[in-house]
Amino acid sequence: MPEDIKAHITGVVFQIPTKPGDRVAAGDAVIVLESMKMEIPVEAPRAGAVREIKVQEGQTVQEGDVVAVLE
Amino acid sequence: MLRTVLVANRGEIARRVFRACRQLGMRTVAVYSEADREAFHVREADEAVAIGGAPARESYLNSDRILEAARQARADAIHPGYGFLSENWRFAKAVQDAGIVFIGPKPDAIRRMGDKIEARRLMAAARVPILPGSLTPVANAAEARRAADEVGFPIILKAAVGGGGIGMARVGQEAELQSAFTTAARRAQGAFGSGELYVERYLERPRHVEVQVFGDDSGEVVHLHERECSIQRRHQKLVEESPAPNLPAASKAALTSTAVAGARAIGYTNAGTMEFLVDESGRFYFLEMNTRLQVEHPITEEATGLDLVVAQLRVGSGEPLPWRQSEIVQSRAAVECRVYAEDPTKGFLPSPGTVSKLALPSGRGIRIESGIEAGSTVSVHYDPLLLKLVTHAATRAQAVQRMADALDACVIEGVRTTVPFLRRVITSDEFRQGRVHTQMVEQGAFNA
Known part of the structure; x- marks a missing residue:
């Protein structure tokens, strides 16, 4: 079952350490947001493969936006 | 006495500095990013100059734009507030070189104290007590281990060009050192453009x-x-x-x-x-x-x-x-x-x-x-x-x-x-x- 990964805060995409096809463990940073001078990882809720990255570096995302999809 | 002061900052500290300027009869200049067009501090200044986009590197961290704003508003001084460019010695020097007063220490003092290892050496020479640790950068985890052996675990790894707690890592024991070193160096490199680290004894409840x-x-x-x-x-x-x-x-x-x-x-x-x-x-x-x-x-x-x-x-x-x-x-x-x-x-x-x-x-x-x-x-x-x-x-x-x-x-x-x-x-x-x-x-x- 694919699963959406949502941003838990509003911020700007600072880094995307993963790409489609990468295996991640629960708790791994799928993307890193920057908000108010802090780097905040958006973590994988469970282990799996990254199916899709829905954002680009520098893009602003709102709390609740889907940033990536797990396989 | 100075006549016109530009505050290269935003928010409460810009307002605080404007207040002091008014008290001394100085004209005030605000700078603002696109995101701050309507901000409180902008309305309070005698003059306000737009300096660029919302991300700080396009505006409040952009020394060229700030210097340009100072020339445009005929400011004879720049107050940097805190954060942003306040501890950037190159900015302080560029301000000075432009014939404008930088409200703060001399660029050389900013530079020497901004390099945390040099600061430790200078303070040790002035008989200011420093934490036991390295007085030169540690190039890798093995060097960090040698320094740690001398001061004893736990230690803290710190970025030489650090600030704000970025690139700092407490290391409780030797087994954690390699991965802590790699992470701290990478974070310091990303944030400050230098991954140089040094070692200090870690105090538990100071x-x-x-x-x-x-x-x-x-x-x-x-x-x-x-x-x-x-x-x-x-x-x-x-x-x-x-x-x-x-x-x-x-x-x-x-x-x-x-x-x-x-x-x-x-x-x-x-x-x-x-x-x-x-x-x-x-x-x-x-x-x-x-x-x-x-x-x-x-x-x-x-x-x-x-x-x-x-x-x-x-x-x-x-x-x-x-x-x-x-x-x-x-x-x-x-x-x-x-x-x-x-x-x-x-x-x-x-x-x-x-x-x-x-x-x-x-x-x-x-x-x-x-x-x-x-x-x-x-x-x-x-x-x-x-x-x-x-x-x-x-x-x-x-x-x-x-x-x-x-x-x-x-x-x-x-x-x-x-x-x-x-x-x-x-x-x-x-x-x-x-x-x-x-x-x-x-x-x-x-x-x-």
Whole structure:
């Protein structure tokens, strides 16, 4: 079952350490947001493969936006 | 005397500096990013110049744009505030080279104290106690291990060009060293463009006590006593007070005279802060020097009755220090609480948004330094500090009680803030008794 990964805060995409096809463990940073001078990882809720990255570096995302999809 | 001052900053500190300028009859110039077009600080200045996009590197960190704005507005001085370019020696030098007064220390002092390893060497040479550790960068985990063997675990790895707690890692034992080194070096490289690290002994439950110093062009340096700033999260302060409670007179005297000696050794001018860690036995160690006005400067002003920003502008104009050491007396107690747009129930995660409602306390012994008003947008692009609540009174107990009442009267809606957390700190037994250390917040001492 694919699963959406949502941003838990509003911020700007600072880094995307993963790409489609990468295996991640629960708790791994799928993307890193920057908000108010802090780097905040958006973590994988469970282990799996990254199916899709829905954002680009520098893009602003709102709390609740889907940033990536797990396989 | 200077005529026109540009403040290369935003929010509460820009407003604070404008106030001091007005007091001295100086014209004020604000700069602003696209996100800050409607910001509070922009409306208060005599003139405002747009300097670029919302991300700080396009605006408040863009020295060229700021210098251009200064020329356009015919500013003869630039006050950097804190954060942004305030501790960037290249910026200070570019300002000087443009024939504009930089309100702060000389570029060389900023550079030398900004290199944390050089600062340690300079302070050691000036007989300022430093933490045991390396006096040169450690190139890899093996070198860090050799340094750690000499000082003993736990150690802390720190970025040589560090700041704000970035690139710092506590290492409890040798087995953790390799991965901690790699992570810290990578983070330091990303944040500061230099992955250089050094090693210091890690103190488990120290207090953070700092000394405000002030120097002028004649070489005179005075201190304006100490501030206790141990209540921190992510190495960033939340609550500060002056005087520091439970600090024996002998320790205090040693701290202040050491701070002055350290500042003299580097020919320091204008306002600066020597930060120290104090261990349980009362022994103290140099942590770093902040070569700028501190966020928490108002508690020193309220404790001493002196205006630090006015003094910065006067000394920046080439005048001598406005006070002699003997005239600088802590005659009151003052406390500051920093109200951040952060959610303390979620590990102090940022909480950007729009301030829908704002009601702040006022009255005797209450001072507020705010960068927001009802309707203000709290942007993701900048530091989440909304405002500072400062209370003062004849005694510490009264000032603390005043702070508790002030926090109760504080209503901020639309964004989550640190206010509920600050209430728990201020009403806790530990804080009331002045038994604090820098690890308390992270250890959960004030959790609901």
